[in-house]
Amino acid sequence: MSEEALAGRFIAIPETRQVDVLAGLLERRGAQVLRCPLVGIHDTLNTEQVHCWLDTCIRDPFDDLILLTGEGLRRLLGFAERYGWREPFVEALAQMRTIVRGPKPAKALRELGLTPSVAAEQPTTQGIIATLSAHDLYDRRVGVQLYGQAPNTALQTFLDQAGAHDFFVAPYRYADEAEDQQVVALIEQLVARQLDAICFTSTPQIRRLFSVARQHEQEEALREALNACVVAAVGPVVADDLAARQVRVAIMPEQSWFMKPLVQGLVDYWS
Incomplete structure (x- = not known):
């Protein structure tokens, strides 16, 4: 250029x-x-939810982990570091099938020396749903890192209808700066x-x-x-x-x- x-x-x-x-x-x-x-981005105020989610993830890694944003994974890693859980969290990540919405969560995984297992056809919620529709999710434990604090009703409905057990976490929030x-x-x-x-x-x-x-x-x-x-x-x-x-x-x-x-x-x- x-x-x-x-x-x-x-x-x-x-x-x-x-x-x-x-x-x-x-x-x-x-x-x-x-x-x-x-817009500013900050850690969620609901730290108890994140603590419980990380504890569940580390003790018994999910079958699948859906990462909607790179920011979300980095925030989760930050919480894990503060709890003294960085190494076990990264080890848990390596054991799960990771599904990324787009290039940013894929990049965040690569920063940890990990490679995404599945990439969405399009970097949207519907892209995630379309991609996972070809996979059998029945009775699988699926972790989901949300985009900001907003619930993802479409994704939750899809996972419920597929017979999955979902575990949602919202590690960050947007604040008007x-x-x-x-x-x-x-x-x-x-x-x-x-x-x-x-x-x-x-x-x-x-x-x-x-x-x-x-x-x-x-x-x-x-x-x-x-x-x-x-x-x-x-x-x-x-x-x-x-x-x-x-x-x-x-x-x-x-x-x-x-x-x-x-x-x-x-x-x-x-x-």
Whole structure:
């Protein structure tokens, strides 16, 4: 990618966890970057649930473990370390058939020297369900690491109907970190058509942005503003959330849903 491929472009990145990584990739290609942290990620407050889940997992490893996010596995590992259970937890992981929703949980496993057993056909809950539909889950003990704190009714229903015994855990939560005024300022810049593009890398970012816009009676103005600039989504889950809000996605990597392909998509768009 040319170092000046994005020269003169003003791009917003509503990201907290990897804001500097994405900003660096864009700035090295000449873009001017607006950082607007919208969402923070923290350990769950329900530590007792995580403790019990880890204890169950280590004492009698599940037959299967569904990992929906890399963040979730890393949070579980963090809890295990604090309980002095890192080594037995990694050993338990090695004994289970691991099913990953997408590349991020697969990467988190590889960081531990482990390889995913099964990868979802698509990096979505429905992708997990479609993939596991070809497997006999009857009477199998299935651990499930949830995405944030939200229940996954579709996955739970599928596992129950398949005759599996499910063990759900939610090791982290999303917390709104930015003051409303920072988010309002971003909305105002979008409405004023001062941004060339905005990059979304998670659905909580989108929910936060629209929630603040709604509170300030700017939801429709925000939607129109987003459709007037280049909207980039890191993957299909994010793209689907935007589409559901009637926002047109101009850029989404076709296969590798990471930061670099996202930036390459912006470069290709303006080349």
